[in-house]
Amino acid sequence: xxxxxxxxxxxxxxxxxxxxxxxxxxxxxxxxxxxxxxxxxxxxxxxxxxxxxxxxxxxxxxxxxxxxxxxxxxxxxxxxxxxxxxxxxxxxxxxxxxxxxxxxxxxxxxxxxxxxxxxxxxxxxxxxxxxxxxxxxxxxxxxxxxxxxxxxxxxxxxxxxxxxxxxxxxxxxxxxxxxxxxxxxxxxxxxxxxxxxxxxxxxxxxxx
Amino acid sequence: xxxxxxxxxxxxxxxxxxxxxxxxxxxxxxxxxxxxxxxxxxxxxxxxxxxxxxxxxxxxxxxxxxxxxxxxxxxxxxxxxxxxxxxxxxxxxxxxxxxxxxxxxxxxxxxxxxxxxxxxxxxxxxxxxxxxxxxxxxxxxxxxxxxxxxxxxxxxxxxxxxxxxxxxxxxxxxxxxxxxxxxxxxxxxxxxxxxxxxxxxxxxxxxxxxxxxxxxxxxxxxxxxxxxxxxxxxxxxxxxxxxxxxxxxxxxxxxxxxxxxxxxxxxxxxxxxxxxxxxxxxxxxxxxxxxxxxxxxxxxxxxxxxxxxxxxxxxxxxxxxxxxxxxxxxxxxxxxxxxxxxxxxxxxxxxxxxxxxxxxxxxxxxxxxxxxxxxxxxxxxxxxxxxxxxxxxxxxxxxxxxxxxxxxxxxxxxxxxxxxxxxxxxxxxxxxxxxxxxxxxxxxxxxxxxxxxxxxxxxxxxxxxxxxxxxxxxxxxxxxxxxxxxxxxxxxxxxxxxxxxxxxxxxxxxxxxxxxxxxxxxxxxxxxxxxxxxxxxxxxxxxxxxxxxxxxxxxxxxxxxxxxxxxxxxxxxxxxxxxxxxxxxxxxxxxxxxxxxxxxxxxxxxxxxxxxxxxxxxxxxxxxxxxxxxxxxxxxxxxxxxxxxxxxxxxxxxxxxxxxxxxxxxxxxxxxxxxxxxxxxxxxxxxxxxxxxxxxxxxxxxxxxxxxxxxxxxxxxxxxxxxxxxxxxxxxxxxxxxxxxxxxxxxxxxxxxxxxxxxxxxxxxxxxxxxxxx
Numbered sequence: 018x019x020x021x022x023x024x025x026x027x028x029x030x031x032x033x034x035x036x037x038x039x040x041x042x043x044x045x046x047x048x049x050x051x052x053x054x055x056x057x058x059x060x061x062x063x064x065x066x067x068x069x070x071x072x073x074x075x076x077x078x079x080x081x082x083x084x085x086x087x088x089x090x091x092x093x094x095x096x097x098x099x100x101x102x103x104x105x106x107x108x109x110x111x112x113x114x115x116x117x118x119x120x121x122x123x124x125x126x127x128x129x130x131x132x133x134x135x136x137x138x139x140x141x142x143x144x145x146x147x148x149x150x151x152x153x154x155x156x157x158x159x160x161x162x163x164x165x166x167x168x169x170x171x172x173x174x175x176x177x178x179x180x181x182x183x184x185x186x187x188x189x190x191x192x193x194x195x196x197x198x199x200x201x202x203x204x205x206x207x208x209x210x211x212x213x214x215x216x217x218x219x220x221x222x223x224x225x
Numbered sequence: 226x227x228x229x230x231x232x233x234x235x236x237x238x239x240x241x242x243x244x245x246x247x248x249x250x251x252x253x254x255x256x257x258x259x260x261x262x263x264x265x266x267x268x269x270x271x272x273x274x275x276x277x278x279x280x281x282x283x284x285x286x287x288x289x290x291x292x293x294x295x296x297x298x299x300x301x302x303x304x305x306x307x308x309x310x311x312x313x314x315x316x317x318x319x320x321x322x323x324x325x326x327x328x329x330x331x332x333x334x335x336x337x338x339x340x341x342x343x344x345x346x347x348x349x350x351x352x353x354x355x356x357x358x359x360x361x362x363x364x365x366x367x368x369x370x371x372x373x374x375x376x377x378x379x380x381x382x383x384x385x386x387x388x389x390x391x392x393x394x395x396x397x398x399x400x401x402x403x404x405x406x407x408x409x410x411x412x413x414x415x416x417x418x419x420x421x422x423x424x425x426x427x428x429x430x431x432x433x434x435x436x437x438x439x440x441x442x443x444x445x446x447x448x449x450x451x452x453x454x455x456x457x458x459x460x461x462x463x464x465x466x467x468x469x470x471x472x473x474x475x476x477x478x479x480x481x482x483x484x485x486x487x488x489x490x491x492x493x494x495x496x497x498x499x500x501x502x503x504x505x506x507x508x509x510x511x512x513x514x515x516x517x518x519x520x521x522x523x524x525x526x527x528x529x530x531x532x533x534x535x536x537x538x539x540x541x542x543x544x545x546x547x548x549x550x551x552x553x554x555x556x557x558x559x560x561x562x563x564x565x566x567x568x569x570x571x572x573x574x575x576x577x578x579x580x581x582x583x584x585x586x587x588x589x590x591x592x593x594x595x596x597x598x599x600x601x602x603x604x605x606x607x608x609x610x611x612x613x614x615x616x617x618x619x620x621x622x623x624x625x626x627x628x629x630x631x632x633x634x635x636x637x638x639x640x641x642x643x644x645x646x647x648x649x650x651x652x653x654x655x656x657x658x659x660x661x662x663x664x665x666x667x668x669x670x671x672x673x674x675x676x677x678x679x680x681x682x683x684x685x686x687x688x689x690x691x692x693x694x695x696x697x698x699x700x701x702x703x704x705x706x707x708x709x710x711x712x713x714x715x716x717x718x719x720x721x722x723x724x725x726x727x728x729x730x731x732x733x734x735x736x737x738x739x740x741x742x743x744x745x746x747x748x749x750x751x752x753x754x755x756x757x758x759x760x761x762x763x764x765x766x767x768x769x770x771x772x773x774x775x776x777x778x779x780x781x782x783x784x785x786x787x788x789x790x791x792x793x794x795x796x797x798x799x800x801x802x803x804x805x806x807x808x809x810x811x812x813x814x815x816x817x818x819x820x821x822x823x824x825x826x827x828x829x830x831x832x833x834x835x836x837x838x839x840x841x842x843x844x845x846x847x848x849x850x851x852x853x854x855x856x857x858x859x860x861x862x863x864x865x866x867x868x869x870x871x872x873x874x875x876x877x878x879x880x881x882x883x884x885x886x887x888x889x890x891x892x893x894x895x896x897x898x899x900x901x902x903x904x905x906x907x908x909x910x911x912x913x914x915x916x917x918x919x920x921x922x923x924x925x926x927x928x929x930x931x932x933x934x935x936x937x938x939x940x941x942x943x944x945x946x947x948x949x950x951x952x953x954x955x956x957x958x959x960x961x962x963x964x965x966x967x968x969x970x971x972x973x974x975x976x977x978x979x980x981x982x983x984x985x986x987x988x989x990x991x992x993x994x995x996x997x998x999x
Contacts, residue, residue: 037791
């Protein structure tokens, strides 16, 4: 929140509502970007910026849930708060399953909204943090040669050097050198750390 | 002509002559005497004859066998006398003497008579002697010197038989008169073809017996086979009694009856009348004197013809014809003579009469006598009858027509009154109004108020008086009657609606107007009740539609509330800061006001639709109505993932009507369009609302959807109440829309779009005062 201000992306087809919410959040020192249609939001919002989304459920074109779906499809992990005129349970369940921070009924009290946004800020921070670790892992993995990446997949699968050499048709000694470079490049000291890192990066072990 | 009364005299003469011839000396004596007398006559008369000057008056002596009271001969002689005077205009002296020899037939008396006459006519010259009746002929022949020898003698009655027996000198001529009993019998037979027997009646007097003898001979010569009885020896009473018992198929021939069997004297004609009356069978007779007394008739002559023929012969002699060249003549008047009354009495048929028969005493009917007069009179009477009948019939028809007219009028008045209809007539020139009595009740007029135009108009509601007057005065042309509805104020302030229907009589140029008053209060009440129900139903449908939309409408109110809350809370927070940003607070408050207005607008719109007010007429902006409707449906459309597009024409003609009702129509059509697209893929869900001006100063609103459209079979029924294609529809939407649009003078349409989907629409006439309520 220090390097960049937290932004609330408001999407509601009702201009009046949009204006009121914007005023409320800006008074609380949030940056607000307001959109009157989902398309406008999808086109203009900056996905890298920290922040959360507040979607009206009932909108022409895409409704709030579909908009959330659209973000997920794009791989954007933006905490979403839903506002609805009629708080029907099936819709709220769907929204929460899809990872919504909250599902609020209009007219919404500022406490409720701000509380939800506060939670969204935390969620956003953790998302961003996870995202940053993965970025560094990815950067470190990027330094591996393809031979080293291949050897790594065997290592995290729990194979011994001798087994890997046999499997790759090379000397055990060579494998041992690759393993040492991998550990060094990735900054891990044990195989256990290596396995945890590969898991985070989503690299599956090579199991023939 | 011959006289039954003196027949015996003739017979005596005949006998005398016969004895002369047969007995010799007597006859010879008479002959010699006659010759001597003739000689003396010639000698004496010669100088007279010679000395007779042409200019001396002619004289005729008429000698009667009877006295003056014997009408038969008197009648004959009278005819002779008249004819002579008539036919001999030069002047004629006629002498007459009544010898009365029949009653006093003794020779001494005859001699005295002869002497008397001789002295009477001494020195008088006669040109002819007419002898009437047979008895005088032997007398004058015996005493010719009385008139002078050689004076021609003309007899008027002598049978041919007697004439031939007498061998008269050539200067004696005359008229034969013969009885023909057989011919009379022949007449009887032809009149009574079925007759079985003949009864010949005669008296007991010598003359009667003579007659009977003559008749018997003639009858036996004529038809000897016919059963014939001769009654001659009966008393008068017995005779009458006998004839009364005769069978009807008897022929009764009455001859003469001078005396009955007891010697009692009778006049034959009287007996003939009595017999004819008493007889049970037809009675015939031989003499003219019997005719008219009850007998049927016979072969008889008349005194007239005897007299005429006799006179004609005298005239010939007077005009110089030699008497010796004049042969005796047969009376031309001898013929069948019958009494028509007697014929009728016995039922005898005139057609059976011999040809040339004379029918006497025929009682000619008035018709026979005055055929043409009678026919003419009858014709005129007939015509009169016809005319009278026609007039009577016409009168009856007129009465009937009048009665039926009165009845018809009463019926019409009754019917009109029963139907609560009053009849009226108005004369434009006299400004007079005539009405039926029933109009009093309709206009609440008291029974003593005169029925005039003023009193009627006075009862009309002040606001409608002008209209009422115009309706009564103006009328319209004959083909279309004008109708005006006016209010009538009754004494109890009750308002009644009266329809004034007026038309001019016949060609429309007449100054007279006629028409009816109809009390239409009930109709008006019913109309307004129906309108009320229509409004009620429309309202219920609106409520129902809004109920369906309640979620969306709640959302519509919720949005401004949400905005207001956010703004208010923002403002509160800002004010709580050490240095409040007042400008921002003001903006927030302004937005709050705006949002509140917005919420109020929604509520107002909603209230309008939920309102149950009477139909109003106001200017309507149809585009605004479309937008308002879309706003109302906005959330519902979002909820149903339906996009709405509008294509609203600007510069639409002005329109007036009931905006709430029209919005209801729009609402219904759009919701139908939305409902129609439940199965349409989300991306295609589009409602297009178009407004446009169409020719003929009208506005059209079209609502197009992308649903499946409707089937042709449904098309015709979609406007029927309670017909629905929706699962939970009431089937009243389109029916009410149709009613509303029609009340606005418009038309609702429904068609399938070529591109798929349905197009519902309605057109409304522009710039017209919508009088939906009326």
